[in-house]
Amino acid sequence: MTAENSATPDTAVAVSSDIDAGDAHGGGRGIGNGTVLAALGVTAFSLTFPATAWGLEGFGPWSLVSVRSALAALIAGTALFALRVPLPARRHRMGLAVVAAGVVLGFPMLTTLALQTSSTSHAAVVVGLLPLTTAAFSALRTGSRPSRAFWLAALGGAGIVIAFTLQQSGGALSKADLYLFGALLVCAAGYTEGGRLAREMPGWHVIGWALVLCLPLTLPAAAVTLAVEPVQLTAHSIVGLLWVAIGSQFLGLVVWYRGMARIGVAKASQLQLAQPLLTLLWSVLLLGEHLSPAAPLAAVGVLISIAVTQRART
Structure with missing residues (x-):
């Protein structure tokens, strides 16, 4: 959740134009490749919740989050060191701090608690609001102006997700829902800032440096929490930990940020409307959860919303 050898020069970011994103990486071909990369990131992210559920079978919530982040940071740091990647420029450091706070620390912790x-x-459909949240953050942060058709389709997809969520929870929000809504806000901020930075530096540098930035916190936290919280290693817990650390926290974000850099934050974020549907599939296949009859209807509505937003000009 691609690697390049050099960052592009410092230029003004214009996420408001998908054409700009495509031109920066080879025209229409770049846009097509960007969609594929973003879709691969969404697929990786869709496995995060099932993998987290597996990880919680053997780890406490705090140790799972700290270990996953520390492990991902060690992998990213090793790659950055081996390839002799220079330290990020001063102008990029504040943005990397936002990515670190939202994507590396905030979202994993809040969703694990939920x-x-x-x-x-249930968590998957709540987090289905992430595309709309990210598009809103993008408009505020970058000055992008998606079209009216884009916003209507995005709001329609979000409305479907909200209705599905309330129907599943009996019309009331739980403490877990509050954690999930908080996760939406911090993750959207991290995605938006990461997408902006990925226009100026390779996407894997963005998440790599964000992970390394958190290492002074996550490594000691991992040591403390592993000593405090009980650990019962099982095949599920080990696979879950490895996936959230390597697949979701690092590789998935590498292709995701690269995809956003090519097609724009707003359009890439709408691909995530497919994420809850994929997570629902994994929850059935991997966890044996049972879906409500409303799930197929929500799936059709969300897929229509994706089609409209991907065609709408920004």
Whole structure:
């Protein structure tokens, strides 16, 4: 959740134009490749909640989050050191701090706390609001102006997700839902800033340096939490930990940020409307959860929303 050898020069970021994003990486071909990369990131992210549920079988919530982040940071740091990647420029450091706070620390912690009491399928549909949240953050941060058709389709997809969520929870929001809504806000901020930075530096540098930036916190936290919280290693817990650390926290974000750099933050974020549908599938196949009859209807509505937003000009 691609690697390049050099960053592009410092230029003004214009996420408001998908054409600009495509031209910066080879025209229409770049846009097509960007969609594929973003879709690969979404696929990696869709496995995060089932993998987290597996990880919680053997780890406490705090140790799972700190270990996953520290492990991902060690992998990223090794790659950055081996390839002799220079330290990020001063102008990029504040943005990297936002990515670190939102994507490396905030989102994993809040969603892990939510999954202690919430099913992965329920969490998946709540986090389905992430595309709209990210598009809103993008408009505020970068000055992008998506078209009216884009916003109507995005709002329609979000409305479907909200209706599905309330129907599943009996019309009331739980403590887990509050954790999930908080996760939406911090993750959207991290995605937006990461997408902006990925226009100026390779996408894997963005997440790599954000992970390394957190290492002075996550490594000691991992040592403390592993000593405090009970650990019962199982095949599920080990696979879950490895996936959230390597697949979700690093590789998925590498292709995701690269994809956003090519097609724009707003359009890439709408591909994430497919993420809850994929997570629902994994929750059935991997966790044996049962879906409600409303799931197929929500799936059709969300897919229509994706099609409209991908065609709408920004």
